[in-house]
Amino acid sequence: QKEVEQDPGPLSVPEGAIVSLNCTYSNSAFQYFMWYRQYSRKGPELLMYTYSSGNKEDGRFTAQVDKSSKYISLFIRDSQPSDSATYLCAMSAIAAGNKLTFGGGTRVLVKP
Amino acid sequence: NAGVTQTPKFRILKIGQSMTLQCTQDMNHNYMYWYRQDPGMGLKLIYYSVGAGITDKGEVPNGYNVSRSTTEDFPLRLELAAPSQTSVYFCASSQQDRGSGGYTFGSGTRLTVV
Numbered sequence: 001q002k003e004v005e006q007d008p009g010p011l012s013v014p015e016g017a018i019v020s021l022n023c024t025y026s027n028s029a030f031q032y033f034m035w036y037r038q039y040s041r042k043g044p045e046l047l048m049y050t051y052s053s054g055n056k057e058d059g060r061f062t063a064q065v066d067k068s069s070k071y072i073s074l075f076i077r078d079s080q081p082s083d084s085a086t087y088l089c090a091m092s093a094i095a096a097g098n099k100l101t102f103g104g105g106t107r108v109l110v111k112p
Numbered sequence: 113n114a115g116v117t118q119t120p121k122f123r124i125l126k127i128g129q130s131m132t133l134q135c136t137q138d139m140n141h142n143y144m145y146w147y148r149q150d151p152g153m154g155l156k157l158i159y160y161s162v163g164a165g166i167t168d169k170g171e172v173p174n175g176y177n178v179s180r181s182t183t184e185d186f187p188l189r190l191e192l193a194a195p196s197q198t199s200v201y202f203c204a205s206s207q208q209d210r211g212s213g214g215y216t217f218g219s220g221t222r223l224t225v226v
Binding site: 034044045104 | 116143145147152153154155156157160170202204206214215216217218219220222
């Protein structure tokens, strides 16, 4: 079993819809949670960063962490074709020396 | 701002050849990392460094070597290339203070071993 599980998709939605992404994890020591966006043939770029449980909002993006369920989510409101990319969740534990464990990524396609 | 720069962008190697993937960052980050990304498999950590002169193995270090003589540079060496090393390689860096956020990634090196 992978330490971080993420549905590979693809997830296809019409423009303007809400995109809902999630990851589950097994390591209860994870305290830092991140979402990265990766366009084709590019490096990942940091979208959202959350410490411990709770919600965080940044523009059209909302990240949620539920540590009791070992489940994190990313919501994209008013999705645009430019949101078409692969979204990777990542997480780390305090004792991990800032090393991240990544999910496999979910490919998202927003159709005009 | 250059951020993290990786060279080359593409390379084709024959089995048994060797090469060095270059990575340099201009953000004065202490932490640097090498990941490989295979289709559908996410990113797997090869090696990492917490500062000049200090390196350590990640999840998949076999067949690779690294060095960290300066804060800026973190080259990855492939010895005796094998088809299993066909992958996209990403270098990343981060600040030591975790509260500042996640990694900054380079644009990747796409390597094919034939």
